[in-house]
Amino acid sequence: MFLSLLQPVRMTARCVRSISSFRADDLHITLTDKPKPKPSYDNLPFGGNTSDHMFEVDYTPAMGWSRPVIRPVEPLQIHPAAKVLHYASELFEGMKCYRCVDGKIRMFRPMENLERMERSAVRAGLPPYDRFEFLKVIKKLINIDQEWVPYSDRCSMYIRPTFIATEPSLGVTQSTDAKLFVIAGPTGPYFKTSMKAIRLLADPQYVRAWPGGCGAFKMGSNYAPTVAIQAYAQREHNCQSVLWLFGDDHQMTEAGTMNFFVFWTNEAGEQELVTPPLDAGLILPGVTRKSVLELTRQWNEFKVTEEVIPMGKFIKALNEGRVKEVFGSGTASIVCPVGQILYQGQELHITDTDDIGELTQRICHDINEIHYYLKPHPWMESIDIDGDESLRTVTAN
Template identity: 85%
Template sequence: MMVSLFQPVRNTIRCARFISSFRADDLHITLTDKPKPKPSDDNLPFGKNTSDHMFEVDYTPALGWSRPVIRPVEPLKIHPAAKVLHYAQELFEGMKCYRCVDGKIRMFRPMENLNRMERSAVRSGFPPFDRFELLKIIKKLINIEQEWVPYSKNCSLYIRPTMIATEPCLGVTQSADSKLYVITGPTGAYFPTGMKAIRLLADPQYVRAWPGGCGGFKMGSNYAPTVAPLFQAQKELNCQSILWLFGDDHQMTEAGTMNLFVLWTNENGEEELVTPPLEGGLILPGVTRKSVLEVVREWNEIKVTEEVITMGAFIKALNEGRVKEVFGSGTASIVCPVGQILYKGQELHITDTEDVGPLTKRIYNHINEIHYYMKPHPWMESIDIDADESLRNVTAN
């Protein structure tokens, strides 16, 4: 039986997190006196806008967590020797909240993201924190920024919790000092052309993750090495993203920053939705991935499987006419159809049109209706907070 190297650390943190953590009741709020003009909900780009306020809290071994604050957004002040700038000790999350059809603002499965954030913090050597207290504070931040939540069924408020190592010491050791902060901003679709089938480059020379590595954690260091290959794929090969492969058998792992799904008729003649498994650490445990699996299993109409998909098996199924749909899933896009894959100079055509497959479209519509509460669902968590409570301990900037 394999024993995780990080199990003792994880158990220690479970015991300590409620003793050593910031608390929502201690939150101090400073409101801006120079609010920014809000962008139009029409043609909102992804990730280009930030709202007026942010949450921030610092950790030092001597003092533990500082008093948490919500304040106007401004540049961070960190030492040039801070470990995050040299050794990429950093993690982040991506979450969204929506202005629902009943006028209320709700978050989509926030504890799933914060549970993953806690796992990433353990792997990164960050201090423990109470994720339930963090959620309370995020809700307060959203309450303050509620007018930044778009009045549109095509947009949302993106929420970016982040932790960085701030100890000013040039040495590859666990950072003594840390900063946790949260920014938000209104955002539109990740792909500005809408939900159209994209083209992926599958080049085995580029590897995103490997067993025992950090591919299963949400760390900025996972993304930096993907930027140059992605730019090359977009500029030179007319591919919108990359299909990441692993191993001598060229396992299909992820589609860009999205989890990968294949709908096919398997060799037993069954209609099957298959996605690579989380075991092995190659795959990020996406919240949307989990949601897609749960939705399709609940429908109970087709077989749902988590197993390795190799390029060999995929091409064989494609040549035999058994591949029906391929799509990626993620917070930014919900689902994104894949039309073509460029592999070793060979064009693999899943579809010759930009049309969305029936299952992909059905999943998108179903989850999108949950987001905006057209389908009331327990995945949507209200941020209803009494205004007086949320603005307690307020000072003017």
């Protein structure tokens, strides 16, 4: 069941044209007359700044999709009975674009994010749209706010597409109305520790996801219940994040908002990079996770596996000196080394230094070279919109 839900929705050109959707060539653009000052790239926080403009479009059954607009960032107009405010009918994505060494701005694997967003929308019961048209309007938004993309090889622009249920009704039913919007802004590293190893709290009484739930979909309702636990881990245990466990065997699933990887010598004596599998629906199918798996398999230097990692198996390997590195991966952090895990009163020391491991550092280096086009790669997609002069030219309507 979960594997079928996680598969991208494949559509022929005929099917794409038949979907009721907004169209990029219908965009109504209003440019701000009060542009904001750009922040300094030094110590730029994650998610603390938004650019000047946003994208917005609404859906109702009677009218279908409204005319899409790009306008100055301002508060949303939403009814207090909107279902998103009462039943958390909401989903989002996290994407990045980079100012590359050749001066062009490129996005990192955007269609992977939009395919995942489409799967989340199906699970949330929100209306369909043409994701190819959606990508066009996102590129247009970036084009308009291109000066907000940092001139830095340490920063990027973070893009946040969001889809919410807006029907003004308190019944617990599928929403008839919806709003799709996108904001963006320059961002720095996710963790204040930057690339230093973090400490995780692993407490089996707190569970992030379970079979049959929505852990495999990027919904806001997955994140809200984790915030207090993350704060508790920081306040009471000096842990930067939480290692989420599941089941009687305390399976290691995710590290905070990141996918989780272990590099070890397995019981057969092989070097192996292992991450939890997607088939149970417990794990978000991260775009960076997928990229790490594809990249390391291309190297063909060690075994790369997707399998369940129980705490008992991990601790045994750690006690036998077989665990080499542990790290998380995600759009915000790319990769983040893990140095210690606090588990049921035990201090599990993966490394006693803040230094990043050799493999983690290599993965980070190679992906960053792809991001900034030091190593040209098909994962990077230009925001140039070929063959459509109306979308390439920024004008106010």
